[in-house]
């Protein structure tokens with residue numbers, strides 16, 4: 001696993017700038033583009049303690065997540081007053097299971113995720129440095145059933161103006177990472193001058209984008 005300490009420290013110090021208190025409105029708006037069926041199995045890589053897990057579990061019978069930090073996973077269940085079953089798995093992971101939700105602690109690359117139909121990637125691909133992204137995309141592809149879809153929320157800004165994470169992963173790189181997918185850009189929101197990334201961090205431009213990736 002690469003650079004786990006960075007993330008463990010973030011959780012230990014409660015530095016959670018990426019965490020949203022509510023369900024991501026982009027998920028609510030664009031999930032229908034994945035043509036979701038209740039039976040479709042869903043995977044949320046690098047899930048943190050996202051409220052999006054709760055929203056997805058209301059719409060699907062089987063939602064898996066994986067998150068490096070034990071603190072994050074425990075906080076997720078405690079904050080929702082859910083009492084999960086906790087099962088150790090081969091010394092490297094724990095599975096927290098509650099109704100439709102199965103959340104694994106530990107590394108995405110070794111967690112025993114079962115194949116899924118739809119992946120929801122928000123603040124996951126863009127959390128990883130360039131040298132990890134090919135392995136990450138290959139791991140995601142290996143977990144997708146035929147006909148699988150990915151809803152991807154990405155960021156586009158001049159990388160040299162700010163050190164990630166979050167990193168900029170622009171359209172061209174998404175095509176390079178997922179060449180065998182049909183890729184549709186569903187949304188691009190160009191930040192205005194009042195956006196914190198421009199007003200405080202001094203970026204010259206910053207955009208949030210949503211993509212639908214469909215495998216054949």
Ligand SMILES: C[S@@+](CC[C@H](N)C(=O)[O-])C[C@H]1O[C@@H](n2cnc3c(N)ncnc32)[C@H](O)[C@@H]1O
Nearest residue numbers: 007018046047048050067068107108122123127
């Ligand atoms: C930017 S956060 C995003 C969390 C969540 N997707 C959200 O939208 O709130 C990235 C998360 O990925 C986790 N992470 C980083 N590398 C990981 C890995 N190799 N396996 C599993 N989780 C990882 C970190 O602990 C962190 O919580």
